[in-house]
Amino acid sequence: xxxxxxxxxxxxxxxxxxxxxxxxxxxxxxxxxxxxxxxxxxxxxxxxxxxxxxxxxxxxxxxxxxxxxxxxxxxxxxxxxxxxxxxxxxxxxxxxxxxxxxxxxxxxxxxxxxxxxxxxxxxxxxxxxxxxxxxxxxxxxxxxxxxxxxxxxxxxxxxxxxxxxxxxxxxxxxxxxxxxxxxxxxxxxxxxxxxxxxxxxxxxxxxxxxxxxxxxxxxxxxxxxxxxxxxxxxxxxxxxxxxxxxxxxxxxxxxxxxxxxxxxxxxxxxxxxxxxxxxxxxxxxxxxxxxxxxxxxxxxxxxxxxxxxxxxxxxxxxxxxxxxxxxxxxxxxxxxxxxxxxxxxxxxxxxxxxxxxxxxxxxxxxxxxxxxxxxxxxxxxxxxxxxxxxxxxxxxxxxxxxxxxxxxxxxxxxxxxxxxxxxxxxxxxxxxxxxxxxxxxxxxxxxxxxxxxxxxxxxxxxxxxxxxxxxxxxxxxxxxxxxxxxxxxxxxxxxxxxxxxxxxxxxxxxxxxxxxxxxxxxxxxxxxxxxxxxxxxxxxxxxxxxxxxxxxxxxxxxxxxxxxxxxxxxxxxxxxxxx
Numbered sequence: 012x013x014x015x016x017x018x019x020x021x022x023x024x025x026x027x028x029x030x031x032x033x034x035x036x037x038x039x040x041x042x043x044x045x046x047x048x049x050x051x052x053x054x055x056x057x058x059x060x061x062x063x064x065x066x067x068x069x070x071x072x073x074x075x076x077x078x079x080x081x082x083x084x085x086x087x088x089x090x091x092x093x094x095x096x097x098x099x100x101x102x103x104x105x106x107x108x109x110x111x112x113x114x115x116x117x118x119x120x121x122x123x124x125x126x127x128x129x130x131x132x133x134x135x136x137x138x139x140x141x142x143x144x145x146x147x148x149x150x151x152x153x154x155x156x157x158x159x160x161x162x163x164x165x166x167x168x169x170x171x172x173x174x175x176x177x178x179x180x181x182x183x184x185x186x187x188x189x190x191x192x193x194x195x196x197x198x199x200x201x202x203x204x205x206x207x208x209x210x211x212x213x214x215x216x217x218x219x220x221x222x223x224x225x226x227x228x229x230x231x232x233x234x235x236x237x238x239x240x241x242x243x244x245x246x247x248x249x250x251x252x253x254x255x256x257x258x259x260x261x262x263x264x265x266x267x268x269x270x271x272x273x274x275x276x277x278x279x280x281x282x283x284x285x286x287x288x289x290x291x292x293x294x295x296x297x298x299x300x301x302x303x304x305x306x307x308x309x310x311x312x313x314x315x316x317x318x319x320x321x322x323x324x325x326x327x328x329x330x331x332x333x334x335x336x337x338x339x340x341x342x343x344x345x346x347x348x349x350x351x352x353x354x355x356x357x358x359x360x361x362x363x364x365x366x367x368x369x370x371x372x373x374x375x376x377x378x379x380x381x382x383x384x385x386x387x388x389x390x391x392x393x394x395x396x397x398x399x400x401x402x403x404x405x406x407x408x409x410x411x412x413x414x415x416x417x418x419x420x421x422x423x424x425x426x427x428x429x430x431x432x433x434x435x436x437x438x439x440x441x442x443x444x445x446x447x448x449x450x451x452x453x454x455x456x457x458x459x460x461x462x463x464x465x466x467x468x469x470x471x472x473x474x475x476x477x478x479x480x481x482x483x484x485x486x487x488x489x490x491x492x493x494x495x496x497x498x499x500x501x502x503x504x505x506x507x508x509x510x511x512x513x514x515x516x517x518x519x520x521x522x523x524x525x526x527x528x529x530x531x532x533x534x535x536x537x538x539x540x541x542x543x544x545x546x547x548x549x550x551x552x553x554x555x556x557x558x559x560x561x562x563x564x565x566x567x568x569x570x571x572x573x574x575x576x577x578x579x580x581x582x583x584x585x586x587x588x589x590x
Contacts, residue, residue, distance in 0.1 A: 015042045019163065022155040030055050030151045044071060045170060047162070050568040055151055056111030060143035062570045065170060067138050073176035078188045079133050087191035087284070089131040091184065092173060093119055094286075096131075096140060099169040106165065107157035112145030114157065116165070119571050122224050123289040124280065124518055125191075127575040129560050138174060141571040189247035190292060194284045196245055197295040204255060207357045207404050208278050208296040209243070210235065211253035215290025216270070216277040217428070226290035231270075236423070236432040251293060254430065259420035260394055261406045263430075270428035271408045272361055278406060279359050279516055282577065300357035300406075301350040301579050304364040305339035306513045310589040313466065315458035319344035319369070319388050335589060339366030340387055345586075347390070348458055351401065352545060353582040358397075360390075360407040371414045374448055392452035394418055401457055414448045416441060461543045465590045492534055494527045494565065496520070502527040504534065507589055514583045521574030525560055526584040528573065532563045533585070548581050 018040045025032040031054070039048045044067065051062040079085040100116040107114035118140070119130035132139045147157035172178050197209055210216075212235055217227040235254030242252045256278075263271050281296030317329045320341060337345065343366050350358060362370065371391050372380075395418050397403045409415050416422065422434045441447075495503040499520040500512040504527060511517055511526070529551050533539050538547045554562050561569035576584075 013038060013040050015040055015047075015163070018047075019159060022159055022162075025153055026155040028153050030146075030148050030153055032153055033061075033146050042167070045174075047166075050570065051566075053112075053146060056109060056113050056145065056148040058112075060112050060115050060117065060145040062141070062568065063144050064139055064141045064569070065166075067170070067174050069134060069136060069138055072138055072174055074184070075176070078184065081195075083195050083284075084188055084191050085133050086127045087125055087187060088184075089128065089133050090121060090125045090286075091187045092133075092138070092140065093128060093131045094121060095173045095179070096142070096169060097121075099172055100142070100165075103161070103165040103169070107147050107161050109145075109147035109154050109157060110150055111148070113147035113154070114161070115143065115145030116161065117144075118142040119521060119574070122519060123285045123291070124283040125286060126283065126519060126522070127560070128521060128571070129569060129573040130571040132559065139569075140174070141569060143571065186287065190287055191284065193245040193248050193251075194292070194295060197243060197293070198298065200243055201295065201297060204241070205258050206255045207258055207261075207300070207406065208256040208281060209241075209253050209293070210256075210274075210277065210281075211251055211293030212240075214253070214277070214294050216273050216294070218276075224289075226288075231428040234429055236430055238432040238434075239421070239430075253293065256406065257421060258404045259398055260404065260415075260418055261421040261423065262415050262419035263406065263408045263423045263425060264410065264433075265425035267410065270425040271410065272363065273428065274423075274425060274430065275359060275361055275406065275408050280518065282516060283518070297357045298577070299353075299355045299579065300359055301353065301355040302359045302361075302515045303343060303346045303350065304361070304513055304515070305366040305369070306342040306346065307337065307339050309337050309342050309345075309510065309513075310335055310587055311337050311341065311345045312464050312586065312588075312590065313462050314345045314348050314586075315462070316341060316344040316348055318348065318393060318456065318458065319390070320386050321388075322383075322386050324386075340369040342366075343369045343390075344387075349582055349586050350579070351403065351457060352462070353548075353579045355579060356403055358403060358405045360405065362407070362409045362411065371412050371448070373412070373414065377449055388452045391415060391418060391448070391450055393455065395451060396455040400455060414450070417447060418450045461545075463540070463542070464544050464547070464585060464588070465539045492531045492565075494531050496524050496527050499523050502530070502584075504530045504588070509584060509587050509589075511584065511587065514580060514587075517576065517580050517583075519574050521572055522576040522580065525563075525573040526576055526580065528560075528563050528565060529581060530584060530588060531565060539585070539588075539590070544582065544585060547585065548578060551581060552578065 021036055033052045037049050037052050039046055046066040048064045050064055053061045079088050097118050097120055104116050105114040119128050130141050147154040210233055214233040215226040215230055216233055217230040219225045219227050239254045241255040242250050245251050265271050277291055277294050278296050279302050281294040282298045282300050285292045311334050313331050313333055315330045316332050320329050368387055371389050391414055394405050416437050422437050423430045424433045492505050502509050502523055560573040
């Protein structure tokens with residue numbers, strides 16, 4: 012094992028040489044208290060920064076084992092360390108000068124959601140942090156003196172302050188772990204109490220803007236209606252009151268700009284835990300909940316949408332429906348079926364982003380256009396069966412159509428961001444209202460879950476399949492699949508783009524990075540032609556559970572930049588691949 016002094020000597024020896032000489036520094040070096048690895052060296056100062064990792068024995072960090080003795084607490088601790096390391100290294104960012112990305116020190120920058128990332132991994136035996144450094148240069152001439160400052164001065168300070176428990180405010184770390192325990196407790200209580208979501212009194216739901224995740228200052232704190240108010244006795248916080256949304260069909264109504272969509276958005280992001288101070292740390296939703304919407308133009312592959320659409324005039328088979336350019340109704344029908352396939356127990360729907368003809372047909376339309384002349388069975392006629400026969404609840408925002416009043420189990424009216432339970436009032440009114448719509452349809456049958464995404468296997472790719480995962484060097488150059496990611500909303504695998512703009516619960520660009528690697532992995536192993544979609548996702552999740560997110564990466568080294576998406580988003584990505 013090379014020592015830190017070996018690295019210092021090497022860097023001094025290549026000072027003022029051409030930039031490629033930095034490549035000789037690649038390797039691992041023993042520093043006091045930790046191991047530093049230079050995993051990849053950038054080609055020039057303007058290229059993507061060099062990949063660095065550090066590894067510290069867990070027993071030397073001093074962090075109590077109770078803060079990482081369960082998977083959810085381990086993820087929370089990893090998230091905390093990433094946030095603190097990000098804060099520390101920001102003090103030294105670009106303090107080392109030079110051209111291009113010289114002096115850059117960067118790690119994942121999390122939002123308010125707590126997610127599993129490759130930027131930090133706790134165990135087994137070691138805590139590993141992965142980050143990037145822009146190796147300094149003047150033009151394309153090495154300035155190793157500045158890199159020595161980073162590696163021997165700046166970085167050790169940051170490591171000592173973050174990864175050694177004695178240097179952290181003990182109360183701060185304890186509070187993070189206790190919040191995670193309380194959030195986990197609420198999630199377990201949802202199932203026991205027959206709830207799909209819990210929103211704590213005092214929660215701050217509005218955000219600063221549509222592009223900001225920070226809580227809106229001077230917003231109206233959430234206050235639950237008495238009829239839905241429950242008290243949970245959390246293990247650390249103690250008694251906490253809030254609104255429990257029961258299983259079944261819940262309708263959120265009210266005037267425009269009164270907070271309907273704000274509440275739904277909070278429920279939508281409640282599938283993730285949030286950090287303290289976000290305002291939504293005690294907004295907890297069933298972690299399988301799926302936001303549904305119309306998505307004109309998306310690809311659909313071999314989906315059985317006959318539950319909602321059948322008897323098309325062109326006699327196209329809707330039991331195995333495919334299109335490269337879906338309409339609003341077909342896309343939303345496919346989204347429901349794909350959600351069932353993904354194991355979602357709750358559907359979240361906003362009228363504003365739904366296809367009207369998919370959601371409801373009013374009384375007049377039902378009488379003029381008879382059922383046998385209309386291929387679409389609207390969602391209102393399937394929602395009750397979805398709950399009673401498939402165990403899938405629905406939470407829906409409605410502002411223009413009152414038809415869903417007839418099937419709702421719970422009706423909430425938002426008034427100036429305050430919810431009121433108007434279920435009994437509405438049901439009483441409906442008894443005297445004569446225009447009752449059709450709210451059920453015959454022939455409810457769940458689709459077969461053994462759908463294979465792609466039916467044809469390209470000849471040019473067959474040699475890429477191995478019984479074991481192929482190493483990149485095992486694949487011929489022309490068989491390697493390149494991956495590009497464009498922010499959070501889109502990716503490209505090979506020459507095929509995948510549009511994820513309307514996968515609304517995808518909340519971090521690193522999740523998109525991970526999805527791109529998963530899709531590439533599936534293609535190189537030929538999974539999409541061999542296995543059903545659920546089998547493919549199960550295979551991916553098993554591989555990740557066994558070897559971590561890095562196991563599905565196309566790199567020979569583990570690096571930051573990947574973040575674990577939910578099962579539902581993995582399904583969504585695969586289903587939007589056109590093939």
